Amino acid sequence: xxxxxxxxxxxxxxxxxxxxxxxxxxxxxxxxxxxxxxxxxxxxxxxxxxxxxxxxxxxxxxxxxxxxxxxxxxxxxxxxxxxxxxxxxxxxxxxxxxxxxxxxxxxxxxxxxx
Amino acid sequence: xxxxxxxxxxxxxxxxxxxxxxxxxxxxxxxxxxxxxxxxxxxxxxxxxxxxxxxxxxxxxxxxxxxxxxxxxxxxxxxxxxxxxxxxxxxxxxxxxxxxxxxxxxxx
Numbered sequence: 001x002x003x004x005x006x007x008x009x010x011x012x013x014x015x016x017x018x019x020x021x022x023x024x025x026x027x028x029x030x031x032x033x034x035x036x037x038x039x040x041x042x043x044x045x046x047x048x049x050x051x052x053x054x055x056x057x058x059x060x061x062x063x064x065x066x067x068x069x070x071x072x073x074x075x076x077x078x079x080x081x082x083x084x085x086x087x088x089x090x091x092x093x094x095x096x097x098x099x100x101x102x103x104x105x106x107x108x109x110x111x112x113x114x
Numbered sequence: 115x116x117x118x119x120x121x122x123x124x125x126x127x128x129x130x131x132x133x134x135x136x137x138x139x140x141x142x143x144x145x146x147x148x149x150x151x152x153x154x155x156x157x158x159x160x161x162x163x164x165x166x167x168x169x170x171x172x173x174x175x176x177x178x179x180x181x182x183x184x185x186x187x188x189x190x191x192x193x194x195x196x197x198x199x200x201x202x203x204x205x206x207x208x209x210x211x212x213x214x215x216x217x218x219x220x221x222x
Binding site (some may be wrong): 101 | 148150155156157159163203210211213214215
């Protein structure tokens, strides 16, 4: 089984709908991240969490919210989806140790907002 | 906002060539730097992590160097193969800041 899983893998929705993307990990890492990837813009950080009680905004948090339900679960919500949120979304985890902070990525969720 | 720049944006080379990918960053503070590989439509795979106290890391045909004083890192790929074709991304400051990547094509 994969260490970092994302559900769903693909989703098509309509403008104004509420969407939740889920991420689970079995690596036992404290740190989890949500990114979006757009052609020509690279990978941009939406939110990150260094432990269950710690949530931080990233570069592009507007229009998104997150929930860290447990060490292993980190969900991303779009309260009212809009077309420019169409992108590939990645969840990632890393060890708490700064000096060895290798990141492990999930397979991604392709979201299309019509 | 800290900037991470990768040059070139795209690169095409014949099989067997040695090549260098560049990554530069504006903040020279003591953070680590990580190189990733991404295949089309897939997630990212970590290739090499250079800790802030290190100058380089090696894994097989890959060698990454870090020069904090100049704000640069390079990824050297020796004897390139078609299977190396992918997008290579660097990330600075515990992977909170990513470059846009270099798209590499190695032709047989």
